[in-house]
Amino acid sequence: MGIGLLLLLILEECSQYIDSLYNQAQHAGWAIFRRMVENIKKLWTDLSTDMDPPLMPLSIDHFPTNYMNTVKQVGTRACGWFMLTSIMSWDGKCLMDFSMKDIPNIKKTMLYCWAMSGKFKIDFVKMFGCFPGDPIPMDPDYFVILESQDFISQDKSIIISSQENFMHVKPQLPVFENAGNDSSGTDDFEVPTTRSRKKRVDSPAIKKKNTTGVSSDNIISVKRASKRAKKWSLPVEPLNPGKFIHLHKARLLMNFILSKHGREKFSEETLCEFDRTDITGAKIPIILTGKDFVRNFDYCNQLEGEMMHYVISQWKSDPLKNVVFASGSRVLLSPYFVSDILGMDNMKSGQKFNLDLAIVNFHKFVMPGEDLLKAKLHRNVIDVLDSKDWPRQSKSETTRSEFHGDDIKEIEVYTSVASYLWQGGVQEEWPEQLDYYFKGAALL
């Protein structure tokens, strides 16, 4: 069925005909609507004088029926969604600019709104995997119920015996063959919406591309965790690109410090002094001289973790930048995480890893307002952003995943440790994969 919407506009003195299936020239649509209009007009005339007060005007026989040229649905099964969306959005003059490709998201939005309305008896936890008001775990399986009906071919019906099965068993949906509608009717949970992906069939990088991000649930897995559509990601403070407002001064400062004059003048001069509290609670003075700045910032010199720590902490206190960190769902850990919390430096010198101390200190380490658990729920995916130059042009047999393999494994371990410590070591057993780092370092 196509959507049929007949809106009676008393003030405008007309009937408005909106149809998502038939166009203005198709008789089938008009035949139905003319009959509806005639019946309504007759009913109005018959009842108007009997009503108290009488309907005004007493007759609507003179109302013309106007056709609104709107975007048409694809297929014959989206009529209800077009109708509901039109009813909700039409203000008598304008209709929301939506089309078939928006229907999957409209379905999800409506389902969530209905579930939250409190007017229906539903098992919210079973349907969404969380309690009302909590962030929704965006596992695509939870939303299989929302797949477009157009995906189900007419000769293959999916029989679901109970709601429980519906929620936990993802049916094998047949491939949608309508090339003209390959994206418009799909549920977009599996579609990475924000990244441009150039298709290059001749590049070995493409074959292994999916291995650059690994499901955080399984360190052994090389299967890329599914991404959810951006529209359905939990609300996170948007990050906007912005130019550093003191860039001109910054350039002058760096050029001056690195100049011959600056090197000679500031070599031993204390330019920065910080107090840092280490894992044992002891205060360590951090002195940065001109020589330290040259060592970190001179051409081809490497930026050290200490310097990175103070850049990150400055971001978090910068009024122009800290809004994204204040939301709590974006957590940027300092490089001290590796040395202080994991105690890598201590372990190298033969000391043992103190789990209890690490748990206590990790909570102190994460800035107030930052919520590692919240950040983790946002995306169960670890993105490895690696700027190391994989030799794609060479004839080396090293694949990209092999090239980045150790890095990925390290980040996996860091994430597991952070998650473990954040939750206070409440898991029953020490995660096996953590032995990757703590191998040979007996726990206290």
Place this chain on the structure above:
Amino acid sequence: MARQGVNECGVYALKFADIFDGDKCVEQILHYDERSKDWKAEFMYRVFFHQDNKVLLDDISEEIQCLSPHISLLPKEEELLLLLTGKQI
């Protein structure tokens, strides 16, 4: 991801941390991006004028006091800095 230059891992790591919003990088980074010098300058500036830096502004060299984010840079001060740096004015 964009490729880094020699020993620029820390700079690129910070830059990506700065612009990665969880789904995408909100700013385009090029291979061996020439702007890495500016990123370095920004990072140095942020550390230098960090709010927790216990070295008072009055205690540092006069030539660079004028670079503080709280002070307006006068043309003659900029000229002096460029002169000391050995850059053409």
